[in-house]
Amino acid sequence: MAQNSQQPLIILADGSSRTIGSQATRNNIMAAKLLSNVLRTTLGPRGMDKMLINSIGDVKITNDGYTILKETEPDHPAAQMIVDLAKKQESEYGDGTTTAVVLVGELLKQAEKLFEDGLDTPLIAKGYEAARDKAIDVLDEIAIPATREALIKVARTSMSGKGSFSNLDTMAEQLVDALLDVAEDNKVDSDMIKIRKIHGEGTESTEITQSVTVDKSVVESEMPKDVKNAKIALLQYPLDARELQNDAKIKITTPGEYQDYLDAEEEMLKEEVQKIVDSGANVLFNNKKISDLGQHFLNQAGIMTAKRVKAGDLERLAKATGAKIVNNVRELTSDDIGEAEHVYEREVYEDREYIFIEGCKNPGVLNIIVRGSTKYVTDSLEQAINNAIGAVSRAMAEDKVLPGGGAADIAVSKALRKYANKFDDKEQLAIVAYAQALEELPVALAENAGMDTIDVIVDLLSANETSPNMGVNVIKREVADMQEEGILESQATKVAIIDAATSVSVEILRIDDVIAAKAMTPVGGDMPGTPNPWM
Incomplete structure (x- = not known):
């Protein structure tokens, strides 16, 4: 059983x-x-x-x-x-x-x-x-109500918890005015705000402007470094014949064939640079590589050029200038070109150059360069500004603030x-x-x-x-009236x-x-x- x-x-x-x-x-x-x-x-x-x-x-x-x-x-x-x-x-x-x-x-x-x-x-x-x-x-x-004065107090309150900055009042006012200027229907596109950090100077040197910066320098020293009435082309295309052909095998048996190859490469780059010239561009930002020969031809054409520009910077440039990002230079036309009043290279700190794009065709882009004496100060100020942007943007959208x-x-x-x-x-x-x-x-x-x-x-x-x-x-x-104290x-x-x-x-x-x-x-x-x- x-x-x-x-x-x-x-x-x-x-x-x-x-x-x-x-x-x-x-x-x-x-x-x-x-x-x-x-x-x-x-x-x-x-x-x-x-x-x-x-x-x-x-x-x-x-x-x-x-x-x-x-x-x-x-x-x-x-x-x-x-x-x-x-x-x-x-x-x-x-x-x-x-x-x-x-x-x-x-x-x-x-x-x-x-x-x-x-x-x-x-x-x-x-x-x-x-x-x-x-x-x-x-x-x-x-x-x-979220008036301009109230928004400045919101920004100051938000920033004050992240460090002691001597120019806090000035920064809060500049930030609010910039956000009000770039907002569309009281809404700020945070993706169009770029904060860059540079330590080595005081926080009073912090810049808040309606512009775009690119943390690159002009590719050749003899190129133009200051262009007024800029016509801007944006590329995601390597101006380098060898990079385009890196999957192909080229068999060369004589010196003459090698020279023919170099001549063909040169002609190809000339044609590509000519397409940029024909589009009317006098400033080029490229996300890809540009060969030495390509740089030479761009220099001859008098086109201010930066290469290997980050994709995020290209997108901000497109938003600000009205340019279209083109993936093949041979398809570039005048309809793809953006506009800005002024593009120039500037040293921001000890042999470090940025390219500044100001007076852009479209509003909505904000550039902030955070300065501080040490990395800790710049990190703290960056966080403070980020917090203030978030608080002010939400207060603008809802048109309401509270006593803090x-x-x-x-x-x-x-x-x-x-x-x-x-x-x-x-x-x-x-x-x-x-x-x-x-x-x-x-x-x-x-x-x-x-x-x-x-x-x-x-x-x-x-x-x-x-x-x-x-x-x-x-x-x-002390216990006090927060509205009177400006703490919102x-x-x-x-x-x-x-x-x-x-x-x-x-x-x-x-x-x-x-x-x-x-x-x-x-x-x-x-x-x-x-x-x-x-x-």
Whole structure:
């Protein structure tokens, strides 16, 4: 008689690990909190920097949240969700990554307390989503119009958190005016903005202009280096007979045959250069190689030429000048030629030349040359300008700005506490927890400025009774009217932060089962088994 024996069913591969239930939730929350705490100290103009050292010993110093996350590459799945949030915030809004990550950590910290009080995940998620919707409504109510002066304040506020620059006010004004000039229907095409870095001079030498630069020099010293009323041709075609024929085999048996080959090559290049001349071009930018002989003929024709120009620069040139990028020089016609008032070569620093294209036919192209005494300064200023471009562009598109310095967070928090009273179930606890998480943002600003955080939050809550503009001026270390102090931020960016941080927090809270193909490495500390977000 056969015996029934029940064998265990194994569905996980060797080396796999599984964490379920409340332990999975707590581990994910802890990983997110650890990541948030790393960035918390970088928040605001008084935030600290992080020194990042890669595997080959290169050092980068920054307080930009996205850069820190990108360079350190945390591997914990919950931490990776936050990295994805930072990537989206950076790519779509150009600013607010640190605030978004810190808010995720605070929301999950409050959710952990709610777990301990017996609230279940669906109820917390429902309360958080209701709080988010109310928060976005409040942000819309307290927003003010995005005038030119307001946009300059937004730019200055965004840039002030990335370093101390002596000419911050001037740069903010120049940047806003340039963005307003190149915008079409209040929208800025970020792909048409090029930032180049040159260290060795002070930040006051930073240039913001409606032009295009090409980080190349003219190919021959005797060529024209300054052309007015420029007619511009753009090629992706090698002016080099040997490169075009590199797949062919040429059999030469006598010196005469070799000379015939050279003569044919010369004639071919003459014809190609003549096509450029016939098109009316007096300036040529080519993405491909140009042989010495080709350069000689272009020089004879008096055509200012740059070779191996990057594809991105060609696209910007096409947008700015109205030229068409041509892939075969024999198809080039006068209809493909673009226009600019002035094209010239200029030394930008110690035998380093750029070609500048100014007075372009079409608006919408912005050129920024960032200057700084060291690589660290230029990197910081580049990040500051990128953040400001993102914040200002979004504020222009939505025509709305908010008081900064945590004022909007406190206004929303107070509104949420009143809103929670409308609920007669435990959902109100989740809404109050959301309000408490928002209050931690100005607290973090004050903490990084060395202020007494208890006094600050009490003063903020009290002052906000009369005005939604009251926030933390961390430079002066006081609670003040942010609109009067000129501390403003983009309303669209703040809405994106609130929306994204809520969505990621709820996603993390809903996870109750983590199955990993390889075991996740815990670290020691106050809580044994706490996940390391970088493992």
